[in-house]
Amino acid sequence: MKLARFLISREGFISVICYTVTAVFSFLSFSPINLPFFIWVAPFGLFVIEKRNRGQWKKLIYHGFGFAILFYLVSFHWIYHMTTVFGGFEWYLAVPIFMGSAILLNFKFPVYLLLFSFLATRVRRFFPLIASFAILFAEFFTPQVFPWYFGNVVAENQILAQNAEYLSAYGLSAFLFFVSYFLFYLRKPKQVFGLVRSFLPKHKTITQKVLIGSVSFVLVLVAFFGNGYYLFQKWENVKPIAERDILIIQPNAPLEFRDGRNPAEEIRNLMTRIDRMVETELKDNPADLVVLPESGVPFFTTHDSEVTRAIRIYWHQFESLMAIISLRHGTNLFYNELDADIPADKQSSRIIRNDIRTYNSSVLMNANGERRNSYQKVFLLIFGEYMPFEWMYALSGQTGQFAAGTKLDLIPYYERRKTQTTVKKDLHWEDTFSMSPSSVREHYKGNQIEVKKIGSFLPLICYEVIISEFVRKFQGDPDFIVNVTNDKWYGNSVESYQHHTLGRLRSIEFRKWMVRSTNSGTSVFTDHLGRNIDNEFTPIESTATIRKKVSVIPGEMTFYRLYGNLLSYLFMGIVGIVFLIYVKRNP
Template sequence: MKLARFLISREGFISVLCYTVTAVFSFLSFAPLNLPIFVWFAPFGLFIIEKRNRGEWKKLIYHGFGFAILFYLVSFHWVYHMTTVFGGFDWYLAVPIFIGSAILLNFKFPVYLLIFSFLVKKVGKFFPLIASFSILFAEFFTPQVFPWYFGNVVAENQILAQNAEYTSAYGLSGFLFFVSYYLFYLKNPKKFLHFLSLIQSLITKHRKLAKQLLVGIVSLLIVLVLFFGNGFYLYHKWDNVQPIAEREVLIVQPNAPLEFRDGRNPAEEIRNLMTRIDRMVETELKQKPVDLVVLPESGVPFFTTHDSEVTRSIRIYWHQFESLMAIISLRHGTNLFYNELDADIPGGKESARIIRNDIRTYNSSVLMNPNGERKNSYQKVFLLIFGEYMPFEWMYALSGQTGQFAPGTKMDLIPYYESRQTPSNVTKDLHWEDTFGLSPDSVREHYRSNQIEEKTIGSFLPLICYEVIISEFVRKFEGDPDFIVNVTNDKWYGNSVESYQHHTLGRLRAIEFRKWIVRSTNSGTSVFTDHLGRNIDNEFTPIETTATIRKKVSVIPGEMTFYRLYGNLLSYLFMGIVGLVFFVYAKRNS
């Protein structure tokens, strides 16, 4: 009842309006709408709530959760879809999970309001660095499943986005709140005119106050010049870098089914899928070969090409899957990167008596070389909650669809090999229909005359699904990749903005690494992004359909960027310095 009375009151109306300003303006600035002008006003809702409730800690906490829930409803409404489709929860369980995740995973809002209000109250005057400090602290030290930052929205500006080479999205968040707080302070035209007259008055009568005011103005100019100037410099520096090589890459978006609870025939659907993949690849490559073909996460769901005692015992190895992958790579003389299930037993021990509870399953991606040989693989390290694992064992009983995957332990680059430069020598090419009667070894024997000497020509950094949005995780990969490959299955989220947001959150990895990103999705949207974070030709594949897209990926000369070397050092230094200045100021004025 208290909540209902609050919502229909004038105070409640203003509060919800503030929540809406922050949520809607952020959404308008973000993918796929990309209207970055709104981002500079998005924090206004937070500033107003803090000002109206300054020092009232309990109210600020409640308002923080209000921001969290409305922000989730507007920008991340697809989480509900994920919970029902990916997790398999009924609506009466999905709703509380959605609301709970909105609160628990957006603690940044109440934390920001509390810290900002505390510091503003202590300082007692306009001090915009506090706004930057507070948002950085909130974004660094609150839990998240889908890591998103206000800086990701700022990065829709191509010039400002280049600063991610030094600070990732965090520094852009701090910059946004610094500038936005200035705009908020001067939002009233009368206050702005008063501000100008105050400058004139202070210059002639109060030199000490004039110096303080001048420091504020100069600090704003310095920050603006620093971020825009550095972004402009980096943009032109990297735009003029000449690639050391180019690799022709084909993305195949097969729109594979998620599951078969609607009564469809699984065998028929999988046969149609395999036929579709075979034909899509042949259509694209018959006359125009490539160096690498990339299939998405769950491009062929439920199966593996890893032939072992364990995978046979749990019936996930399918020889026709391996045969088709070998046909594609041998027929076109290309590297093929695809996703599969994989399984083993801890310690690598296999025996005649395999106990199912001992088996670990993985979300895995594998490279098959131009000779049709299964080579290096990568097992997903960061698993997705409510889809690939549950936080508590008892929750598995609530959803019969959630997987129990084990995280991978290795973070190695994937080598790839020189493709065949000559046309196929065989008189008859094989297709999916031939896999019914041919084993993988028979396929390789059929194409023996097409086999070439194995020669490694580079490596790429493999990421599965939302791993690409976790900057601290991605920088742990060692070595100098030619480019980044992100395979994902966004079909779980339906025809929503999720796929565009997912890509935008991960796009900054291209700038942090100064490497191209090849993003391959099951049902859209797939895209190529260069080392400046630009989406090539602004060409996105449509959602919930089959498609192919191919580009020449530039291999940028290896260089360890500041962020790869030092991570979030600059953001921590900034928070430390501002915290120290505040401490000294508070001691002097106590």
């Protein structure tokens, strides 16, 4: 009842308007709508609420969660879809899960309001700097399942985005709130006229406050736009040391079969589709690498072991088709699969199911049809690949129980076959019914070439790409980044575009191209400047192919790869000390 009375009151109406301004304007700035002007005024809702409730800590907490819930409803409404489809929860469980995640995983809003208000009541000036400091602190030190930052939206500006090489999305968030608070201060015509008049010759001498504020604002703008322009010019003129022809296959594989479809028939159709899509693209025009997405062929593995046979995930026809594709076209093939093993300390003569660990894995097969290096996903997706509590698995039959990988190794890839095939008859999916993987390799024995490594790439599965601190832990110098994902769980929503927007900055942080391969859209190539090549995205919920020549940018350890968030930590430390000194001198 208290909530209802609040919502129909004048204060409640103004509060909801503020929540809506921040949520809707952020959403309009976000991909795929991309109206970047709105992001500069999106924080106004937060500024108004803080100013109206300054020092009222309990109210600020409530308002913070109000922002969190409405922001989720507007920008991340697809999480509900994920909970019902990916997690398999009924709506009466999905709704509280959605609301709970909106609150528990968006502490950034109440933390921001509390910290801003605390500093405002004690420092009582430097408000743009306080706003910048508070959002940086809130984004750093609050938990999130899908790490998103206001800076990711700022990066839609191509020049400003280049600053991510030093600051990642965090620094761009701080820049946004610094600039936005200046605009918020000038929201009334009287304040704008007052600022202009203070600089006119006939007016009284400019006050120190106006001078410091104006100069600071100009210096920050010059620093970010100037550095962004310099970095843009620098990296645009870098000549690649090689080019790799890469083909993405988007097969639109099924997720599950609760709608009554015949699983065997659907999988056969999928394998036929993948086979034909690859042949159509590569029959007369070979490529260096073919990339299949996460769950491009669901439920199975090509890793033939005692464990995978025991739990019936190894499928010889899957391995045969992967070998056919790589051998037929003499190319590297990177695909996703399940994998399984047993910890060394639990191995015995008898396989016990409870000891088996299952992985979300991606593996490379070379031009000789040989299964080479694989990568097991490290960061697992809550409600899809694991549950936070054991008892929750009983609520959802759809959620997997995956183990996290432990290695952060690059995936080597090899020289493709450059000679014509020597076989008289090429094999296809239909041949896998009668031919084993070894028979397939024997059939293409004449196509065998010398295995020669020509480079390596950085593999990322699903939302690992949006975690900057994690991605920089990979060692070595990759030629490019490959992100395979399955966004089909989220339906025909904006999630796939948002997912890419959040991960796109890894291209700038590494100064490497990114190959994004999705099961049902949207797939895209992004260069080392964060530009989507030809602005070409594959359509959602459809089969498609997309092919580009990926430039291999000369290896260079960028500032962010070397030092991570050092500059952001220095900013928070220095500003915190300055605030402390100022408060002590001006009690």
